[in-house]
Amino acid sequence: MQTIHKNSIPFPQRTESIPRSHETSRRAAAPARWGRLPELTLISSLGVLLVSFAGVQSRLAADWAALPLWIGLLVIFVPIAVRMLSDQPSRQERISLLVLMWGMLYLVKILHSPVRFTFGDELQHWRTAEDILLTNRLFSFNSILPVSSFYPGLEIVTSALVKLTGLDIFEAGILVIGVARLVLVLTLFLLYEMVGGTARLAGMATILYIANPMFLFFDAQYAYESLALPFATFALFLIVCRERAKGGKFWVLTLLAAAIIVSVVVTHHVTTIMFLGFLMLWLLASFVVKGRSWATTGRLTLIFLFSLAVSLVWLLFVAYITIDYLGPTVMSALSQVVQLIKGETVGRELYRSFGGTLPPMWERVAGNGAMVLILLGLPVGIFRVMRHHRANLFMVTLALGALVYPVTHVLRFTSIGVGIAVRLQEFLFLAVALVLAMAIETWLSRRLRWWQVLMMTLGMALIFVGGIILGWSPSERLPGQYQTSSHGRSVEPQSIAAAEWMREKHGSDNRVGTDYFNRLMMGSFGRQYIPSYMVDGVSLWSVFYATEIGPAELRRMRQVELDYIVADERLTTGLPVNGVYFEYGEPNARAHIAPLPPISYAKFNVMEYVSRIFDSGDVIIFDMQGVVDAR
Amino acid sequence: MRANLGALILLFLVDFVTAVLLVLVVSEPVAPAALYLRVLFAVLLVLVLPGYAVFKALLPGEYDAITQAVYSVGLSPCIALIGGLLLHWTVGLYANHWIMLLGGITLVASLVAFVRVVLNHPFESDTDEDTSWEINWQQLVTFGMGIVVAAVAVNMAHSSAVAQDERVHFTQLWTYKSAGAVQIGVLNAEGQPMQYNILAFDDQRALIGSWEPLVEADDTWELEMSIPVSNDTETINVVLYRSDRPSEIYRQTRLWLRQPLTDDTPQRR
Numbered sequence: 036m037q038t039i040h041k042n043s044i045p046f047p048q049r050t051e052s053i054p055r056s057h058e059t060s061r062r063a064a065a066p067a068r069w070g071r072l073p074e075l076t077l078i079s080s081l082g083v084l085l086v087s088f089a090g091v092q093s094r095l096a097a098d099w100a101a102l103p104l105w106i107g108l109l110v111i112f113v114p115i116a117v118r119m120l121s122d123q124p125s126r127q128e129r130i131s132l133l134v135l136m137w138g139m140l141y142l143v144k145i146l147h148s149p150v151r152f153t154f155g156d157e158l159q160h161w162r163t164a165e166d167i168l169l170t171n172r173l174f175s176f177n178s179i180l181p182v183s184s185f186y187p188g189l190e191i192v193t194s195a196l197v198k199l200t201g202l203d204i205f206e207a208g209i210l211v212i213g214v215a216r217l218v219l220v221l222t223l224f225l226l227y228e229m230v231g232g233t234a235r236l237a238g239m240a241t242i243l244y245i246a247n248p249m250f251l252f253f254d255a256q257y258a259y260e261s262l263a264l265p266f267a268t269f270a271l272f273l274i275v276c277r278e279r280a281k282g283g284k285f286w287v288l289t290l291l292a293a294a295i296i297v298s299v300v301v302t303h304h305v306t307t308i309m310f311l312g313f314l315m316l317w318l319l320a321s322f323v324v325k326g327r328s329w330a331t332t333g334r335l336t337l338i339f340l341f342s343l344a345v346s347l348v349w350l351l352f353v354a355y356i357t358i359d360y361l362g363p364t365v366m367s368a369l370s371q372v373v374q375l376i377k378g379e380t381v382g383r384e385l386y387r388s389f390g391g392t393l394p395p396m397w398e399r400v401a402g403n404g405a406m407v408l409i410l411l412g413l414p415v416g417i418f419r420v421m422r423h424h425r426a427n428l429f430m431v432t433l434a435l436g437a438l439v440y441p442v443t444h445v446l447r448f449t450s451i452g453v454g455i456a457v458r459l460q461e462f463l464f465l466a467v468a469l470v471l472a473m474a475i476e477t478w479l480s481r482r483l484r485w486w487q488v489l490m491m492t493l494g495m496a497l498i499f500v501g502g503i504i505l506g507w508s509p510s511e512r513l514p515g516q517y518q519t520s521s522h523g524r525s526v527e528p529q530s531i532a533a534a535e536w537m538r539e540k541h542g543s544d545n546r547v548g549t550d551y552f553n554r555l556m557m558g559s560f561g562r563q564y565i566p567s568y569m570v571d572g573v574s575l576w577s578v579f580y581a582t583e584i585g586p587a588e589l590r591r592m593r594q595v596e597l598d599y600i601v602a603d604e605r606l607t608t609g610l611p612v613n614g615v616y617f618e619y620g621e622p623n624a625r626a627h628i629a630p631l632p633p634i635s636y637a638k639f640n641v642m643e644y645v646s647r648i649f650d651s652g653d654v655i656i657f658d659m660q661g662v663v664d665a666r
Numbered sequence: 667m668r669a670n671l672g673a674l675i676l677l678f679l680v681d682f683v684t685a686v687l688l689v690l691v692v693s694e695p696v697a698p699a700a701l702y703l704r705v706l707f708a709v710l711l712v713l714v715l716p717g718y719a720v721f722k723a724l725l726p727g728e729y730d731a732i733t734q735a736v737y738s739v740g741l742s743p744c745i746a747l748i749g750g751l752l753l754h755w756t757v758g759l760y761a762n763h764w765i766m767l768l769g770g771i772t773l774v775a776s777l778v779a780f781v782r783v784v785l786n787h788p789f790e791s792d793t794d795e796d797t798s799w800e801i802n803w804q805q806l807v808t809f810g811m812g813i814v815v816a817a818v819a820v821n822m823a824h825s826s827a828v829a830q831d832e833r834v835h836f837t838q839l840w841t842y843k844s845a846g847a848v849q850i851g852v853l854n855a856e857g858q859p860m861q862y863n864i865l866a867f868d869d870q871r872a873l874i875g876s877w878e879p880l881v882e883a884d885d886t887w888e889l890e891m892s893i894p895v896s897n898d899t900e901t902i903n904v905v906l907y908r909s910d911r912p913s914e915i916y917r918q919t920r921l922w923l924r925q926p927l928t929d930d931t932p933q934r935r
Binding site for chain 1: 709761824828
């Protein structure tokens with residue numbers, strides 16, 4: 036087992052020493068440093084090929100396409116995880132294996148959407164990036180996600196790349212997110228290695244982090260968290276380095292950490308909140324950990340206060356809209372939890388999608404199994420931390436952070452809270468992964484029998500598979516034919532063509548009322564203004580749900596000065612995969628049991644002064660100016 | 667000393683890439699090779715080089731490859747981000763401003779790093795590099811096969827996605843008022859040339875125009891029609907038929923020519 040002297044080396048430098056005088060043996064040993072990397076590259080690429088095959092079959096509507104997907108994912112993950120458990124790989128091989136895992140799992144996301152962004156969040160950020168490219172300025176108004184333009188970190192980097200390379204936003208975005216994920220994986224390894232002391236522990240912890248529910252798809256999409264989270268882990272890495280540095284290096288690292296913290300704040304609100312929360316926990320732990328120094332507490336206090344000050348300045352002077360954006364969701368989720376505890380509401384049925392479908396039994400078993408395994412592993416890991424590392428402040432902080440994991444699962448029983456619970460995983464796993472790796476290390480300290488290796492491999496595979504099941508709904512894991520309100524399957528050529536027609540024939544910034552996914556396409560590809568409750572204080576869902584347009588509906592349309600309505604007839608034939616047709620306040624949101632009634636759109640065909648100006652079969656555009664502008 | 671030489675060579679390469687990119691951006695090349703070179707160098711300038719140069723300028727000791735890589739790709743987006751904010755508050759995020767900002771930071775930082783490495787500054791670490799990039803031919807072949815298989819997987823997924831898009835067939839029909847006339851148009855996205863039959867009626871169902879355009883795949887057909895002068899005409903209804911299904915209305919639009927005089931709730935019509 037390789038070790039580093041954690042108190043004497045301020046940077047993760049070399050962990051194994053080969054004397055320079057032994058150049059000959061060094062040369063002979065060099066290819067061995069790659070260990071099993073070449074073979075594992077070939078094996079994992081076969082896994083990627085299987086995933087690609089699954090995608091091809093899914094696009095052809097094969098209902099067995101999930102099978103090669105799961106086999107492919109396991110072929111990528113399991114061999115590398117097994118190798119990480121072994122004590123044979125060098126540090127170089129472990130890092131190379133993590134880079135391999137990074138590349139292959141990022142390919143899984145790219146294979147899902149290889150020609151354009153198809154996840155809803157990606158279109159929202161695409162619009163912000165395009166605004167920057169068109170205006171050469173930041174903070175343009177983005178009606179499909181107003182908060183996005185006030186956290187433009189991702190889009191700034193993308194626009195620099197687009198301006199200098201000539202690539203389009205999709206290609207540049209893939210590059211930026213790819214590099215960000217590489218930073219995430221490598222900084223996590225270095226951080227865990229510094230804190231835990233061995234490359235083996237760090238490798239296992241990083242692999243377990245990769246198994247978190249949001250890693251494969253959510254944090255690989257073109258959205259602000261995908262860049263902010265790597266920045267946050269890099270900042271933590273720099274702060275830990277700084278704690279171990281002296282003299283000039285201390286101040287240099289302080290400067291770099293400050294720059295990265297500013298980048299986190301400018302890139303994503305939730306990551307900023309989580310980062311502040313972690314710093315606060317770290318600070319509190321510094322008061323109670325045995326052998327602490329007041330100097331450490333003082334330095335952490337300054338970092339925390341700096342981070343808090345930057346966050347508040349950004350929030351109050353630039354991104355004040357964040358409060359309106361996050362506040363209602365958090366309050367609704369908390370309210371539902373309170374109601375659940377009081378017994379005033381029935382809990383949400385776990386695993387049932389918002390489209391009403393239940394995944395296969397084995398998926399539910401695997402999801403629960405992963406949760407149970409993590410819940411069983413946490414006490415073991417925490418016990419090991421408290422027994423062997425109680426003077427290691429950062430390790431104790433991570434152990435405390437891991438205690439939050441079980442609590443978040445209460446939120447999964449509420450319809451709004453489930454989104455928050457899942458969204459917390461990528462942050463909590465920073466702590467959970469190391470604590471679980473500590474638990475595994477309990478057994479690694481002795482020589483393993485084959486069945487013990489098998490059990491551990493199965494455990495890690497279960498956490499990986501269960502994570503994907505918990506984090507991403509079945510129909511959205513693979514590309515495929517059109518589905519109603521589905522990430523990955525609702526962004527398709529007919530709607531995109533309608534949005535582009537709108538932009539070409541009627542210009543941008545017309546006020547367009549439409550459903551959840553057409554609003555994303557009209558707002559991005561079409562560059563239209565999409566009225567919303569958050570910005571305009573008016574919800575338009577009642578305009579669609581009403582059997583006929585009455586004074587109340589007309590008032591709403593006039594309040595937002597609606598120009599056009601885009602109707603998608605396919606909404607009248609399927610339940611929404613993401614739970615809503617229009618927005619979260621609509622009747623039966625996240626609990627629809629029947630498709631949208633045909634009258635929702637049919638009524639516009641027979642209304643006086645409403646022109647049906649566009650028809651492409653499924654997508655119809657109505658010009659509402661005749662009734663909205665009438666005075 | 668050997669590691670210092672390596673650092674100096676790398677810093678020279680950083681400056682070389684920056685200088686070439688500057689020329690490529692300013693000269694706006696059209697040759698494919700120059701364009702590819704521009705993409706490659708620009709990706710390096712945004713995502714790798716500023717971070718590496720700043721890291722070497724501020725912490726010029728010897729570090730292992732992984733640490734240098736993390737600082738390079740971790741700091742570079744951060745430099746672009748903070749630089750982007752500064753550009754927004756000053757001269758704007760134009761391409762030439764980006765190249766001056768990122769290129770300037772990279773050149774200045776690499777100059778500082780160059781001086782500090784040469785001066786063998788006091789921060790220098792006492793560790794030596796143990797990472798070896800040597801690889802034997804069997805490993806190279808195996809590794810190469812893995813890359814090829816992954817490339818095949820990407821190509822397969824890309825072709826499949828493009829083919830799926832091509833399987834989505836539709837026809838757009840539009841009618842709208844513009845510049846005192848009625849614009850009627852058709853986009854054929856059926857994947858093959860289409861013969862359409864288009865009829866326009868007024869609200870009394872009187873035929874006011876008919877056309878039989880043959881529209882190539884992915885092509886459009888457009889027509890400008892003057893607005894009927896009769897005061898009785900309130901709407902223009904346009905109906906599109908496919909020539910292979912002449913009895914079935916395929917697309918239809920309806921255009922109101924006037925607006926209501928009052929703001930009463932509109933009636934069913």
